[in-house]
Amino acid sequence: MRFLVSLSIAVLAFPACKCEQSGARLYELAQEADAPGSRARAFELYLGACDKGVAEACNDASVMLSQGEEMSVDEPRALDLLERACRGGDFLSCANLAGKHHAANDAEKAARAAERACEGNAGRGCTLLAMLASDGAAGLSMERELPLLEKAVALGEPLAKTLLATNLIKAGKDLSRADTLLSQSCEEVAMGCVLLGHLHDGVDARLPKDAARARAAYEKACATEVFECNELANFLGPKEQARARELYSRACDAGNGTACLNLGSRFEKGEGVERNLTHARDLYRRACDTDEPEGCVALESLSHSQP
Numbered sequence: 001m002r003f004l005v006s007l008s009i010a011v012l013a014f015p016a017c018k019c020e021q022s023g024a025r026l027y028e029l030a031q032e033a034d035a036p037g038s039r040a041r042a043f044e045l046y047l048g049a050c051d052k053g054v055a056e057a058c059n060d061a062s063v064m065l066s067q068g069e070e071m072s073v074d075e076p077r078a079l080d081l082l083e084r085a086c087r088g089g090d091f092l093s094c095a096n097l098a099g100k101h102h103a104a105n106d107a108e109k110a111a112r113a114a115e116r117a118c119e120g121n122a123g124r125g126c127t128l129l130a131m132l133a134s135d136g137a138a139g140l141s142m143e144r145e146l147p148l149l150e151k152a153v154a155l156g157e158p159l160a161k162t163l164l165a166t167n168l169i170k171a172g173k174d175l176s177r178a179d180t181l182l183s184q185s186c187e188e189v190a191m192g193c194v195l196l197g198h199l200h201d202g203v204d205a206r207l208p209k210d211a212a213r214a215r216a217a218y219e220k221a222c223a224t225e226v227f228e229c230n231e232l233a234n235f236l237g238p239k240e241q242a243r244a245r246e247l248y249s250r251a252c253d254a255g256n257g258t259a260c261l262n263l264g265s266r267f268e269k270g271e272g273v274e275r276n277l278t279h280a281r282d283l284y285r286r287a288c289d290t291d292e293p294e295g296c297v298a299l300e301s302l303s304h305s306q307p
Contacts, residue, residue: 030048063078094116107137124157201218248266261298264280267280
């Protein structure tokens, strides 16, 4: 009995603990909750972790606000959270922040964020900084482009491999390395596959034509990103024109104005399809609407010849 009394006094002397979860623990809980049906709960947990100094949580909360899944899109707040994440030392967030500023045509802010990202070895930041340098934007020296791309490549950034390979091809230097870089970037970036196809489809006389490699590259580009199916359609021979039409149509529907133009030309000339000037006109108009200048020219020409 004396023990029970003593225990009761002890309990009264030490009230229930109101311990708060650590930022790291809140971040773990947020990741566990980050699933369909509980995004709002995950968001609140990410915010809690962000407020406790977990920079990655600020980034994840920002992504949720930008995507607007199970919540309202709030880009100004998303940008603020990205800035907090970047200041907190999450360098991937700095790269994401640079991308947002670049999309908003604010080269100065994009360069500052990309510089910080690159200093923290975020390859995406180095890549964007190289892109800005190539245009001489934000006062960046154009001479920085290649060293920045080399750093991004060393960090494994696939887009940097594509851009560096493009520079090598234009300069006519080390086409073997360009081939290797494009083969690597093609695993993740559709444009890498497109350029790899160009390198081997006989367009560049400095390399022997390799139709099998070119086709494989174009097939992968199309499978990775429907927009790029235009390249595969261009490559296909006379016996595969039905598939070419289908690929042009898919790429056109994805917003590729050149594909709309190519398919419109088929209908105007009756190449592989029954001639249909109404279809041709509609396709040229779609091409023109995507700022494909040749689409506008073709539309005007057809309108004059067939009012």
